Amino acid sequence: MTSISMVVNGRSVGGEVEDRTLLVEFIRENLRLTGTHVGCDTSQCGACVVHVDGKAVKACTTLAAQANGCEVTTIEGIAGDELHPMQQAFKDNHGLQCGFCTPGMIMAATDMVNRLGKDLDEKTIRAELEGNICRCTGYHNIVKSIQDGASKM
Amino acid sequence: MYNTNYHRASSVEDAVSKMGSSDDAKFVSGGQTLIPTMKQRLAAPSDLIDLRHVDSMKGITVDGNQITIGAGVTHAEVHSSKELGAACPSIAALAGHIGDPHVRNMGTIGGSIANNDPAADYPAAMIALNATIITNKREIAADGFFTGMFETALGEDEIITAVSFITPVKAAYSKFPNPASRYAMAGVFVAQTGEGVRVGVTGAGADGVHRHTEMEAALTANWTPEAIANCNVDANELLSDLHGDNNYRANLVKVMAKRAVEMAG
Numbered sequence A: 001m002t003s004i005s006m007v008v009n010g011r012s013v014g015g016e017v018e019d020r021t022l023l024v025e026f027i028r029e030n031l032r033l034t035g036t037h038v039g040c041d042t043s044q045c046g047a048c049v050v051h052v053d054g055k056a057v058k059a060c061t062t063l064a065a066q067a068n069g070c071e072v073t074t075i076e077g078i079a080g081d082e083l084h085p086m087q088q089a090f091k092d093n094h095g096l097q098c099g100f101c102t103p104g105m106i107m108a109a110t111d112m113v114n115r116l117g118k119d120l121d122e123k124t125i126r127a128e129l130e131g132n133i134c135r136c137t138g139y140h141n142i143v144k145s146i147q148d149g150a151s152k153m
Numbered sequence B: 001m002y003n004t005n006y007h008r009a010s011s012v013e014d015a016v017s018k019m020g021s022s023d024d025a026k027f028v029s030g031g032q033t034l035i036p037t038m039k040q041r042l043a044a045p046s047d048l049i050d051l052r053h054v055d056s057m058k059g060i061t062v063d064g065n066q067i068t069i070g071a072g073v074t075h076a077e078v079h080s081s082k083e084l085g086a087a088c089p090s091i092a093a094l095a096g097h098i099g100d101p102h103v104r105n106m107g108t109i110g111g112s113i114a115n116n117d118p119a120a121d122y123p124a125a126m127i128a129l130n131a132t133i134i135t136n137k138r139e140i141a142a143d144g145f146f147t148g149m150f151e152t153a154l155g156e157d158e159i160i161t162a163v164s165f166i167t168p169v170k171a172a173y174s175k176f177p178n179p180a181s182r183y184a185m186a187g188v189f190v191a192q193t194g195e196g197v198r199v200g201v202t203g204a205g206a207d208g209v210h211r212h213t214e215m216e217a218a219l220t221a222n223w224t225p226e227a228i229a230n231c232n233v234d235a236n237e238l239l240s241d242l243h244g245d246n247n248y249r250a251n252l253v254k255v256m257a258k259r260a261v262e263m264a265g
C-alpha cells in the first residue's frame, strides 16, 4: 500500500491505495468522480482522459502513485456556475449521442486549445482526436463542437 | 494487474540503488508501454522504479551541431521543441506522429528506445542518425544497441540517461501507420550524416529495426526518390502478421523510403 495525496479539481485529497491502483480507479472508486469513464482499458479510446499538471493523459494508463503530488483536473472540475464553453459547445452542436466518450473528448479538446490556441481548423482537430474514439456520432459534430468551443474559450 | 511496489527515484544513483535492493524490479518512465503490458499480465515486476522525476534525464540541448535529448523527455516535448524544430525537424516531426496526444504527453524517448518494439518509431531515427545511446554505465552506438525484437544491449540495472547525435545535413522520416494503433507498419528514416547516408527501417523487419545498406549505397550515388526504385527489399527478412504480409511490407518499405527522400529534399 502507498499513501498518496493530490489536488483534484482544486480540492486536496488523499488515501491509502494499492500500488497497482490506476489513476482512473482512484478517481472513480475512491473519489467517486464517475465522470471519467473507462471505455477500453487498453489505452486506445480516450474515455478516461484527465489533465495531470495541465496535460491530457489517459488515466487508465497512469498509476495513481505516479500522480502523487500532482494537480489533476477531471470533467467535474471545469465548469464554474455555468458550463465550460467546451461543454456548452458540445450541447449546442449536438456533439454527443450516448455521451460515453464525451468527458474524454472535452478534456482532450481543452488540452488541444491549451497547446494550439483557440483557432483550430478541421484537419487539426481530426488529427488531434487520434486518441479518442466515439462509437455513436461519426465525429462530425464533435469536430464542429470543438471548433466552436475553442473559439469561445 | 498483479500487485507491485512503487518507488519514485530522485536521481539516477537512487534508481540504481532501488533496483539493487529489490527482487524483480523494472524501471518505469511514461508507462505507456509497461502499464498496458502489466495490465495484460504479460509483465509482473515486483517493484516499479519511477524515473520521471529524475531531473538529470530531462531537457534538450543543441550545442553547435551536437544534439542531446534527455531520456526522460516526452514525445510531446520533442515534437514541440523550438530548438529541435530548427536543428533537426525530422525528429520533431517523427515524435508528433507517435500514438496520440495523450500518449505523447507521458511516453519518453528513453522508454521507447529501451523497449525496442519492432514497430516503434524512434529506433529507426537512432540508427539512421548514427546516434549514441548514453547510459549510466557507458555510451553505445545505435548500431550495436538494438539487438533484436524487444532486445537491446542494456543490462538489468542499466538506465538510458540521454541520446545524442550530430545534426544531419538532410533527414526525414516517413511511416505508414497501422490505422488502429498508429505504430509503424513500415517506417523509414533517411539521413545524410557526416558518416554518409544512412537508412533506418522499422515496423517491417523480422528481427526488428535495421539498416538498408543497398538503399544507402543507391542514395549515396544519387539522392533522389528514383534511386530507390531499383533497390531490392528482401521480403524473406520481413514480418508477416495479421496487419500485412511480408511482400506487402517489402513494397511499403520502398514507398516509405521514396517519400522520406522526397520530404528531406
Ligand SMILES: Cc1cc2nc3c(=O)[nH]c(=O)nc-3n(C[C@H](O)[C@H](O)[C@H](O)COP(=O)(O)OP(=O)(O)OC[C@H]3O[C@@H](n4cnc5c(N)ncnc54)[C@H](O)[C@@H]3O)c2cc1C
Pocket: A043, A044, B026, B027, B028, B029, B030, B031, B032, B033, B034, B035, B036, B051, B071, B072, B097, B098, B099, B100, B103, B106, B107, B108, B109, B110, B111, B112, B114, B115, B117, B119, B120, B121, B122, B154, B158, B159, B160, B161, B181, B182, B183, B184
Ligand atoms: C495507444 C498507444 C499508441 C502508441 N503508438 C506508438 C507509435 O505510433 N509509435 C511508437 O513508437 N510508439 C507508440 N506507442 C508506445 C509509446 O511511444 C511509449 O511511450 C514508448 O514505447 C515507451 O516509453 P515510456 O516512457 O512510456 O516507457 P515505459 O512504458 O515506462 O517503459 C518501457 C520499457 O522501457 C524500460 N525503460 C523505460 N525508461 C527507461 C530508461 N530510461 N532506461 C532503461 N530502461 C527504461 C522500462 O523498464 C520498460 O521495460 C504507443 C503507445 C500507446 C499506449
Ligand code: FES
Pocket: A037, A038, A039, A040, A041, A042, A043, A044, A045, A046, A047, A048, A049, A058, A059, A060, A061
Ligand atoms: S479507458 Fe483509457 S484509453 Fe480507453
Ligand code: FES
Pocket: A095, A096, A097, A098, A099, A100, A101, A102, A133, A134, A135, A136, A137
Ligand atoms: S457519443 Fe456515444 S461514444 Fe461518443
